[in-house]
Amino acid sequence: MSQSNDTIRKTLIVAVLLSLVFSIVVSAAAVTLRPAQQHNELLNLRSNMLQAAGLLSPDASDEEIEELFSEFEVHLVEMGTGELVSPDRVKADSAEDYDHRRAARNPELSRELDDDPAGINRMVKYNKAYVLRDDDDSIKRIVLPVHGYGLWSTMYGFLALEGDGNTVAGLGFFEHGETPGLGGEIDNPRWIAQWPGKKIYDEDGDFKEPRIKLVQGGADSDSEDYQHKLDGLSGATLTARGVERTINFWLGDRAFAQFLDKARAGEI
Ligand SMILES: Cc1cc2nc3c(=O)[nH]c(=O)nc-3n(C[C@H](O)[C@H](O)[C@H](O)COP(=O)(O)O)c2cc1C
Numbered sequence: 031m032s033q034s035n036d037t038i039r040k041t042l043i044v045a046v047l048l049s050l051v052f053s054i055v056v057s058a059a060a061v062t063l064r065p066a067q068q069h070n071e072l073l074n075l076r077s078n079m080l081q082a083a084g085l086l087s088p089d090a091s092d093e094e095i096e097e098l099f100s101e102f103e104v105h106l107v108e109m110g111t112g113e114l115v116s117p118d119r120v121k122a123d124s125a126e127d128y129d130h131r132r133a134a135r136n137p138e139l140s141r142e143l144d145d146d147p148a149g150i151n152r153m154v155k156y157n158k159a160y161v162l163r164d165d166d167d168s169i170k171r172i173v174l175p176v177h178g179y180g181l182w183s184t185m186y187g188f189l190a191l192e193g194d195g196n197t198v199a200g201l202g203f204f205e206h207g208e209t210p211g212l213g214g215e216i217d218n219p220r221w222i223a224q225w226p227g228k229k230i231y232d233e234d235g236d237f238k239e240p241r242i243k244l245v246q247g248g249a250d251s252d253s254e255d256y257q258h259k260l261d262g263l264s265g266a267t268l269t270a271r272g273v274e275r276t277i278n279f280w281l282g283d284r285a286f287a288q289f290l291d292k293a294r295a296g297e298i
Pocket residue numbers: 181182208209210212213214263264265266267268269270
């Protein structure tokens with residue numbers, strides 16, 4: 031006589047077997063897809079860096095991204111001194127492998143900030159700088175990672191400078207949670223387009239005090255310090271203030287100012 035399949039024991043066996051099979055399938059997929067995922071993350075970061083530098087269109091192919099990126103040097107810079115350090119110092123295989131977001135959670139590689147205008151809580155000891163040279167070996171572009179708090183979120187981006195270490199070549203935020211249409215206007219190509227040509231420091235100063243200022247209603251071209259001023263995003267002043275503080279913090283003497291001095295002096 032045949033035994034019924036409709037027993038608790040058999041139901042449980044089938045449930046356990048199915049969970050086992052599917053967990054194996056999901057784990058195998060996660061493991062096999064991880065390298066492709068990491069490659070895509072890296073490509074995405076490189077593409078964001080190149081776009082901020084004004085060198086790449088958003089629809090560029092993977093090959094174009096890789097080709098352009100290969101022209102850049104990646105340096106690991108000690109914050110506050112501008113010294114170039116070896117990747118060994120941060121236990122990375124190469125400067126590019128260094129992840130400043132992970133380092134910010136590591137007490138050996140970062141410290142808590144008391145005076146924290148950019149709202150980042152912890153400051154890394156080292157950060158990356160991307161350098162592109164001209165045929166005569168002079169510096170053509172310097173691209174620096176920057177991040178800081180807006181109204182709702184930490185905004186991650188890149189600021190690109192010309193070889194003088196002062197004139198902005200471009201800015202782009204690739205990750206943030208500001209409100210679309212308000213703080214999210216930091217992604218608006220028209221807002222981004224006002225950055226190239228602006229000056230971070232006063233040319234007759236000591237290049238230590240970044241002067242970027244976001245002003246409500248935009249800056250009048252006749253106004254004093256126009257070369258440092260940008261539109262302060264009406265209706266989203268708090269995000270704009272976050273951007274201003276972020277740029278001024280990362281270009282200040284606790285971060286990249288000394289590295290830019292060295293770049294200007296031809297020491298990089
Ligand atoms: C739902 C909602 C979302 C908002 N998102 C932002 C934002 O992303 N960035 C921002 O600066 N202000 C945002 N604001 C507005 C701020 O609360 C604040 O009013 C504004 O930053 C002040 O700028 P204003 O002086 O130019 O008006 C938001 C307001 C609301 C109600």
